[in-house]
Amino acid sequence: MTLIQPFIEFGFMRRALIACIALAVSATPLGVFLSLRRMSLIGDALSHAVLPGAAIGYLISGLSLVAMGVGGLIAGLAVALLSGAVSRYTPLKEDASFAGFYLGSLALGVTLVSLRGSSVDLLHVLFGSLLAVDNPALLLVGAIAAFTLLMLAVIYRPLVIDAFDPDFLRAQGRWSAPLVHGLFLMLVVLNLVAGFQVLGTLMSVGLMMLPAASARFWSRHLAWMLVTAMVLAIAAAIIGLMLSWRFSLPAGPAVVLSAALLFFLSILAGPCGGLLRRH
């Protein structure tokens, strides 16, 4: 009872939980597709790429979630598009071009934030402030989650086909392969923007990728992997928030740390290839 007490008693705890659940439902399916397409680190790169946009938004209007969100979205999309274009038109592979752009982007972001802000502001942008999620931020996260699920339903089949047999998708011509890829990366950026309102740019990718990577150890079927990833992310959110309340830990990192614990547990005990099940 004492464990769920804070959620009953305090609005900010309830808002934090709802924001995390919305993120869990919309970001983890993207994480599953990223990991299945061997693009796990692209999420990480894009989360860094969001930073200079968020910083410019911050420089213009202070700690305004809308300004920082829009800035982050533009910066993330720009890096995704530029990296895609460079890997398409030059011999550089996509992971290398992403690495190049995100490192530059991260350095620019940190420079911009420190132009005006204090280190406290920088920490806010990097690690978020889960317990300070207000109603407008919650609405934004909810809207992004709803949009993501709808878009994902539309591009689900082409995404699967692109991952399994890319030439089939291209030969069909019903969906252009770069469009599917572009829409998918746009959803990733959108969710990172939603995530950084809550968990910060560095932590948001944790809730996207850790449950997704864990889900591989619990199911061999795509649909179940998606569901498992969502459930694990929601569990991580609840456990993380409880731990943060009980032990006065920073909430965002506590949630991601819980997801990491579930990840290690999955590696050990997961029925599909977990270490303990093997021997």
Place this chain on the structure above:
Amino acid sequence: MMRFTQLQAGYQNRAVTPVINAELNSGSMTALVGANGSGKSTLLKTIAGLIKPVAGKCELQLPRKAIGWMPQRSELETRFPLTVFELVSIGCWPRCGWFGGISRSMRDEIDRALDAVQMRDFSRAQPATLSGGQLQRVLFARLLLQRSPLWLLDEPFNGIDSKTVTLLMSILQQQQQAGTTLLVVLHDRPLVERYFSEVLSLDHAGEHAACSASVARRSLAS
């Protein structure tokens, strides 16, 4: 059905195939043969519209999206967590609605296609657990679902036992009788001689008039 005029297929302006002048008629069944590196797969990809010709023209009497395309097995990400049923259902995706839902009649069609390749019992298995021959049968089932008037098959019989080859060849012959045009990349000479009345060879380009590869028509041995 298909005409190549001074066609050269290749990548980034570098021709891989010889100059090809040939015409494939509707309902024909043609073997595409040639040494490794002679550009057989490149030619198929050019016909399917996946790459642009380096020179010349490749004319088709049907929209490119109506082509039934079977890639080499090595080009598939077989570890992707799909079931055989879902893999075959990709074949009817072009006929699905916005959300890619599969209707009852499509499900029946998928079951029938799996029956035709004797893989119904494996419909819940995953591609990574199948043998090469089993996966090839599943890809044939997907092709059946596409209801395409033109099939392009890239080395469909590589590394496959003779029983499976016989089964898949009978499917190809049924398709041809139903009016489908078939162009099949093959390495196995005896197979070509036994089943294929027309051969497009990319090997002897230099020996033909005007350095062209063209379709040679033969009468079947038996």
